Amino acid sequence: AQSVTQLGSHVSVSEGALVLLRCNYSSSVPPYLFWYVQYPNQGLQLLLKYTSAATLVKGINGFEAEFKKSETSFHLTKPSAHMSDAAEYFCAVSLTRGSNYKLTFGKGTLLTVNP
C-alpha cells in the first residue's frame, strides 16, 4: 500500500520568492512519484516525475523536486515564484509494477503568489 502526505494545505509566497511545497510518501516498494498542477476547473498537468533514475528531477515551468529515500520525501521547489504559478499542486505516488500504476494523491497544496 502507498500513501502521500502534503504538509500545508495552503502556501503563500511573494512574487520572486522561493517556492517550497512539501510531500512525504509511504510505499512498500520503491515508488514512482509525481507532481501535478491544477488550475481552476481544469484537469491535471504533469509537472515532473521520479522514476528511479536521477534523484533530482527537473520539470516544466522551472520546477524541480528531489527524491530523498532516507527522508521518504519528494519536495517541490522553484527558485522564483511567478504570478502564473498560483494553482493547486498535488503530489502522487504509484507502485512501480503490478497495479496499472494506480495513483494515490495527496490532499493538495494551494499556492498563492502575492504581488
Add this chain to the structure above:
Amino acid sequence: GAVVSQHPSRVICKSGTSVKIECRSLDFQATTMFWYRQFPKQSLMLMATSNEGSKATYEQGVEKDKFLINHASLTLSTLTVTSAHPEDSSFYICSASLPEEIDYEQYFGPGTRLTVT
C-alpha cells in the same frame, strides 16, 4: 502527444436522470483508463479502473450500479451516472495509460463538471 479529451466539459441535469461522460485518448491506444471524482477544494478520489474489454474494478465505497463504466475500445471509456442526485454533483476527471511495459504515466483529461439540480 498523449492527449485525453472529455465530453462534455460541463453538464447540468435534473435529479433522477442519467448522464453520460465520455473520455477519449486522442492519439494513443489506452490499455487502462481511470475515473476520478473531485469535490471542491479536495483531492482526487479514484472511483474505478477499467481495462478495455473487461469489467471495471471499483474502489471500495463506490456504487457499481450508480456509476456505470464502459471501456468499449482502446480509445473510449464512458462513465454513466444513473439516477443522479444533487450529492453526485462533482468534478469528474478521467485519465488514460499505456501498457505497463511501455509507460507508467497517466494522462489526464480536462474534467467534466456535473451539476445535478
